[in-house]
Amino acid sequence: xxxxxxxxxxxxxxxxxxxxxxxxxxxxxxxxxxxxxxxxxxxxxxxxxxxxxxxxxxxxxxxxxxxxxxxxxxxxxxxxxxxxxxxxxxxxxxxxxxxxxxxxxxxxxxxxxxxxxxxxxxxxxxxxxxxxxxxxxxxxxxxxxxxxxxxxxxxxxxxxxxxxxxxxxxxxxxxxxxxxxxxxxxxxxxxxxxxxxxxxxxxxxxxxxxxxxxxxxxx
Amino acid sequence: xxxxxxxxxxxxxxxxxxxxxxxxxxxxxxxxxxxxxxxxxxxxxxxxxxxxxxxxxxxxxxxxxxxxxxxxxxxxxxxxxxxxxxxxxxxxxxxxxxxxxxxxxxxxxxxxxxxxxxxxxxxxxxxxxxxxxxxxxxxxxxxxxxxxxxxxxxxxxxxxxxxxxxxxxxxxxxxxxxxxxxxxxxxxxxxxxxxxxxxxxxxxxxxxxxxxxxxxxxxxxxxxxxxxxxxxxxxx
Amino acid sequence: xxxxxxxxxxxxxxxxxxxxxxxxxxxxxxxxxxxxxxxxxxxxxxxxxxxxxxxxxxxxxxxxxxxxxxxxxxxxxxxxxxxxxxxxxxxxxxxxxxxxxxxxxxxxxxxxxxxxxxxxxxxxxxxxxxxxxxxxxxxxxxxxxxxxxxxxxxxxxxxxxxxxxxxxxxxxxxxxxxxxxxxxxxxxxxxxxxxxxxxxxxxxxxxxxxxxxxxxxxxxxxxx
Numbered sequence: 001x002x003x004x005x006x007x008x009x010x011x012x013x014x015x016x017x018x019x020x021x022x023x024x025x026x027x028x029x030x031x032x033x034x035x036x037x038x039x040x041x042x043x044x045x046x047x048x049x050x051x052x053x054x055x056x057x058x059x060x061x062x063x064x065x066x067x068x069x070x071x072x073x074x075x076x077x078x079x080x081x082x083x084x085x086x087x088x089x090x091x092x093x094x095x096x097x098x099x100x101x102x103x104x105x106x107x108x109x110x111x112x113x114x115x116x117x118x119x120x121x122x123x124x125x126x127x128x129x130x131x132x133x134x135x136x137x138x139x140x141x142x143x144x145x146x147x148x149x150x151x152x153x154x155x156x157x158x159x160x161x162x163x164x165x166x167x168x169x170x171x172x173x174x175x176x177x178x179x180x181x182x183x184x185x186x187x188x189x190x191x192x193x194x195x196x197x198x199x200x201x202x203x204x205x206x207x208x209x210x211x212x213x214x215x216x217x218x219x
Numbered sequence: 220x221x222x223x224x225x226x227x228x229x230x231x232x233x234x235x236x237x238x239x240x241x242x243x244x245x246x247x248x249x250x251x252x253x254x255x256x257x258x259x260x261x262x263x264x265x266x267x268x269x270x271x272x273x274x275x276x277x278x279x280x281x282x283x284x285x286x287x288x289x290x291x292x293x294x295x296x297x298x299x300x301x302x303x304x305x306x307x308x309x310x311x312x313x314x315x316x317x318x319x320x321x322x323x324x325x326x327x328x329x330x331x332x333x334x335x336x337x338x339x340x341x342x343x344x345x346x347x348x349x350x351x352x353x354x355x356x357x358x359x360x361x362x363x364x365x366x367x368x369x370x371x372x373x374x375x376x377x378x379x380x381x382x383x384x385x386x387x388x389x390x391x392x393x394x395x396x397x398x399x400x401x402x403x404x405x406x407x408x409x410x411x412x413x414x415x416x417x418x419x420x421x422x423x424x425x426x427x428x429x430x431x432x433x434x435x436x437x438x439x440x441x442x443x444x445x446x447x448x449x450x451x452x453x454x455x
Numbered sequence: 456x457x458x459x460x461x462x463x464x465x466x467x468x469x470x471x472x473x474x475x476x477x478x479x480x481x482x483x484x485x486x487x488x489x490x491x492x493x494x495x496x497x498x499x500x501x502x503x504x505x506x507x508x509x510x511x512x513x514x515x516x517x518x519x520x521x522x523x524x525x526x527x528x529x530x531x532x533x534x535x536x537x538x539x540x541x542x543x544x545x546x547x548x549x550x551x552x553x554x555x556x557x558x559x560x561x562x563x564x565x566x567x568x569x570x571x572x573x574x575x576x577x578x579x580x581x582x583x584x585x586x587x588x589x590x591x592x593x594x595x596x597x598x599x600x601x602x603x604x605x606x607x608x609x610x611x612x613x614x615x616x617x618x619x620x621x622x623x624x625x626x627x628x629x630x631x632x633x634x635x636x637x638x639x640x641x642x643x644x645x646x647x648x649x650x651x652x653x654x655x656x657x658x659x660x661x662x663x664x665x666x667x668x669x670x671x672x673x674x675x676x677x678x679x
Contacts, residue, residue, distance in 0.1 A: 058538055060676070079672075083544030093539035097472045109464045111543045112456040117455070124451050130443035137351065142444060152455050154543070171446050178452035185453065312575065323576050325495045325505055338489045345481045 008033055009069055009158060009189045010055060016063035016213075017050055024050045026213035028064070037180060037190040039200025041218060042210035048193035049090065051210065052160045055191055056085050069157060083111060086156030088164040088176075092143035096136035100127050100146050103135055104153070113153045121149040125175060141172050148175050152182075159183045161192040165199055177203060223425055226418035230411075237411035244404035247397075253317040256310050258405055262412035263307035264333070269416065270300030271340060271368055278364030281357055287431065290357035293364050294347060295423035297340050299416060304337045339367045353431075458549045465545070465553025469528060470560065478527050479561045480568075487520040487565070488572045495577075509577030514637045517566055517596065522625050524565050525604020528554050529611070530618055537612065537678065547671035551605055555667065558601035566593045582644040588653075592639040595656035599632045600625075602663035609671075612678035631659045 010032040017025040024047040032038060042048045053059045054066070060074030069084055071077040094103045101118060108115045122128040125145040135143060144164070151159065159180070165173050180190050180203050193210075194200050197218060200207045209218045220228075237258065247254035277293030280286075311330060312322040324330060343363050350356035397405075456464070473479055494512050495505045540550060570593065573579070581589075607621040607628075614620060635656040642649045 053538070056538070056542060058541060076672075079546075082542050085542050087538065087542055089535045089538065091533070091535050093533075093535035095468065095472070095536075097475050098468070102471075106464065106468055107543060110456060110461055110540070110545050120455060124448045124455050126445040126447040127443075129445060133443065139444075145444075145447070152452065156542075174449055175447040175452070178447070178449045182453050321578050323578065331492055331496060334492055335489065338485050338492075341481075341485045345477075345485070348477070348481065 010067075010191070012055075012064070012066040014064040015054065015061045015066050015073075017047070017054055017059060018062040019050060023062075023213060025054070028213070028215050030208075030215060032189045032191070034187040034189060035184050037184055037192070037204045039197070039204035039207040040191065040193045040210050040215065041195065041197040041200055041207060042193070044195060046210045047213055048195075048210055049162055051215075052087065052162050052191065052193055055158065056087050056160055057082055083154070084156055085158045085160065086151045086154055087160040088144070088147050088151070088162060090162050090166075092140065092147055094135045094143055094146055097134065099132050099134055100138065100142065101131040103146055104149055107150045108153055111154050117153060121152055124152065125149045126171070140167055141169055144168060144172055145175065148179050151179060155186070156183065157186075157188040159188055159190045161190065163194055164192065165194065165196075223418075223422045226421055230415045230418040233411045233414050237408040240404040240407045244401050245398060247401075250314075250318050253314055254401070256314045257401075258408040260307055260310040260314060261405055262409045263303045263310060265409055266412045266416050267300045267304035267307055267333075267336075269413070270296045270303065271336070273420075274300060274340075274343075274364045275368030278361040278368075281361040282365065287353060287357060290353075290360065291424050291427040291431075292420075293360060295420050295427060297343050297347075297364065298423065299419050301337065301340045301344060303412075303416075304333065304340070308333060308337060343367060353434075456544075458546055458552075461545055461549035462553035462556065465550055466557040466560075469554060469557035473557075473561060479524050479565055483520055483523050483527075484565055484568045487516055487569050490516055490520070491569070491572055491576050505577050506579050509573050509579035510581075510640055511637065512577070513570060513573040514596075514633055517569060517593075517636075518600065518626070518629050518633055520569070521562055521565060521597070521600045522604055522622050522629075524562050525558055525601050525625070526608055526618060526621050528558065528605070529608025529621060532608070532612060534613060537675070541675065547675040548668045551609070551667045551671045554605045555598070555602050555664070558605060559598045562597035562601050563594055566597055582640065585640065585643060588639050588643055588649050591653055592636040592656060595653070595660055596632045596636040599656065599660045599663055600629060602660065602667055603628055603632075606663065606667050606670075606674075609674040609678060612674075631655060635659065 008031055010030060012028050012030040015025060015028040016023060017028075028051065030038075040048055040051060050059065054061065054073065055068055057068055057071070057073060057078035066073040068078070069081040071081050095106065098106065101122065104118045104121060105115050107113075108118060119128070122131045125148050127142060127145050127149070130138070130142060133142075135146065138146075161176070161180075164176050168176070180192070183190050190203075192200060192204065197207055197209075207218045208215045210216075241255050241258035244255070244258075246252055273296040274293045277289045277291075277296060281289040281293065308330075311333075315324060315330075316322040343360065346363060347356055347360050350359055491512065494508070498504065498508075541547075570589070574581075603625050604621070607624045608617075610624065611617040611621045635652045638652045639649050639656075641647075642652060
């Protein structure tokens with residue numbers, strides 16, 4: 001596998017991924033330079049989440065080869081770049097027994113970020129008055145805002161969004177949009193998946209369709 | 220002074236009176252001073268049975284009326300019942316260690332079933348704590364509280380059903396198995412503990428009502444969520 | 456953040472969550488003590504026999520309920536949470552060590568409560584000088600059982616029925632711990648040396664720690 005050209009943060013070359021012995025992705029090609037936003041649309045079960053987790057280096061390819069942040073997928077080198085990748089999953093990833101504030105402090109300590117910025121982050125995402133509410137007593141929208149705050153703190157170069165706009169009010173959707181814009185302006189790439197192509201078009205430079213395990217340009 | 224402070228103050232005075240009777244009553248010839256423990260042990264167990272019975276009553280009433288005040292009654296009574304069954308077990312084991320030479324006797328079915336009853340209501344309180352929503356908590360607790368009360372008659376009559384070293388019921392239809400002065404002291408302490416139970420119940424229910432009121436006047440959940448500061452996202 | 460800082464932070468949060476939800480102290484410990492009551496009732500009232508089986512019942516229930524203490528973190532895991540920790544740059548080995556540390560603290564508390572209840576309920580005839588060896592054996596068993604449970608949780612991550620499966624994996628592998636711990640008291644009673652058994656426990660703990668740290672990354676990859 002040749003080195004990715006300078007500025008190419010994601011390079012997938014004929015990638016295949018099997019899950020439970022069943023092929024999910026086949027012959028996926030994707031190359032993203034810095035400051036690009038791509039949307040991936042597809043039906044339920046088309047492999048969108050698998051694609052995101054592959055790019056997040058959490059899955060290894062079954063065939064083909066790929067590089068993310070210049071580390072080969074499936075190699076031990078991916079451990080060096082995982083902290084530069086950020087993801088919003090379908091289900092919010094927070095600790096339910098902790099408050100919003102405690103969650104962010106915990107994340108900042110683990111990632112080595114400055115815990116002093118937690119209060120400012122809570123203000124920016126509009127949770128400063130709800131910061132002491134436990135996450136399991138908070139709405140889905142509030143949990144998503146905590147995730148956005150986490151990503152503002154960790155400043156990923158590769159931002160992955162899995163149905164991130166689903167179920168959110170307009171303010172929260174604008175917040176996600178601002179996160180996308182900031183990632184792009186700082187030279188990062190964004191890959192967003194959704195079953196709603198219209199929503200993707202509002203933020204992405206191009207929209208691809210994931211069908212039969214392959215990525216195709218969307219007409 | 221609030222009524223709770225008055226009641227608890229009166230209960231404290233009553234306990235001093237009860238203690239006076241406990242320490243001035245004659246002692247058992249064999250057990251010596253340890254026989255005085257009966258003035259705490261028996262009232263504690265009586266109070267536990269009463270409390271769990273009230274929990275069952277509150278549970279049944281909630282199932283019928285669906286009014287949270289019955290749930291508050293059941294909860295308060297269960298907490299007090301767990302406390303006093305623990306006191307009853309502890310004083311029973313202390314007495315057993317002193318008189319029988321062992322804290323626990325498996326020959327005494329009432330001890331074992333009392334311990335089981337204690338843990339049943341520990342489970343009841345754990346269930347309540349694990350359920351954040353008040354309505355769901357009341358429903359689940361009411362069902363468990365109704366079923367759990369089966370333990371109470373089982374404990375009381377177990378002494379008549381199993382071969383045991385424990386004393387049979389102290390007060391039986393054909394009269395009491397102790398001198399009158401000891402019986403009077405014990406019955407006074409039963410009355411004192413019952414008064415203490417009522418005072419603690421009122422105090423605990425007042426706290427529960429205050430918590431419920433505070434929840435009612437709390438800001439709406441959504442009001443705490445403010446619009447995001449979109450202009451600051453870039454630079455944070 | 457350094458390895459030990461990450462491990463310490465994971466440990467801190469785990470203990471904070473336990474303080475809030477009380478899985479171990481409000482549910483598992485009372486359940487284990489109720490089980491202590493079940494044995495004599497099932498065996499029938501024989502005071503001599505009950506005194507003799509007390510320590511054995513303690514170790515057996517220690518393993519069986521200790522598994523619930525050890526597996527409770529794994530039970531609350533999710534794919535999203537595991538992915539989150541990976542993308543925060545948390546070293547899988549640090550996560551193993553952190554969980555083992557907090558789990559060991561809770562396990563020691565659990566065994567201490569169970570031991571106290573066993574002594575009260577069973578009046579076992581314990582040999583002179585039993586306190587120190589019993590504490591050492593219990594602490595070493597606590598650490599080993601926690602490490603086993605944490606490993607089993609990782610091995611079964613994402614699988615259906617993982618709790619029962621993880622328990623099945625832990626139970627036979629915990630045999631050296633049960634044997635080592637129970638034989639400490641036996642050796643004391645017969646005035647034989649307890650050192651071989653303490654060393655067995657310590658060696659098991661060390662082997663599990665090395666396995667946990669060394670296999671953390673492959674286990675994390677295998678669980679996806």
